[in-house]
Amino acid sequence: MGDVELIGHELIESCLECGALTAGEVTETIDGDRLAWAVSTRCSGCGRAAEVDGWGEMPGIVREALIARVGLVRLQADPAASGRLRVRLLAAFRKGGATISEAAGAYTALTGLGITGTPSEMKLLADRLTAAGATVLLTPR
Template sequence: MSGGVHDGQLVWSVETSCGGCGAQAVACGWGEVPGDVRAAMIAQYGTARLRLDPAVARPLRVRLLAALRRSGGGSLAEVAGLFERLTGDGVTGTEAEMRLLANRLAAEGARVDLQPPPRAG
């Protein structure tokens, strides 16, 4: 199972095999990760956290809200709440989701802090 960012889009893949017959299957895609695949990625790898430097982000608020809306962030009220979380404790998601959002917000001038999931040791 893997996820990443390619050409400004999420990419994901999952390989499975049947314990009984040994048959193998591969599923992959671009864009939004299916809920069950996303949940399995988080269970296996943990979550990354993205924060924005509030001192840099606040003067860019309108540009960043527009970028969040273009990224599928929802209504204006929803993206305003997301902006507040990003400039506060941050938001979490798969590493690829947070990397994609960090790239988009950095392109608008935000200073991003992306903390990858803790690595199992």
């Protein structure tokens, strides 16, 4: 992506065809056990439609635009019930790409104030933790 500016929840850039300003909207979904995201743009000048797709972590400004539109959610688990599952939950975080120390930090957050992220990020994590035996709670932040 070229020269992009975030205004509200839209990614504003110049149309490659006519130079008019276009507004892109970000969506994020879960595909299997991966995050998929897309920026859909339609030019108000010439009507040119474009879509940029990606897997996993999205560029910073794209994530900011998504959060501006859909907000953040909080994922929590009961500390007492999670204690006996600690090793399995750490493994679930590791499976999601966390280092050992990141997994330990994530476990502490999960059983404390909660982990925040986009709805799809937290749904994917909730599914992994639930598969590991945890009972988790998702709430709007």
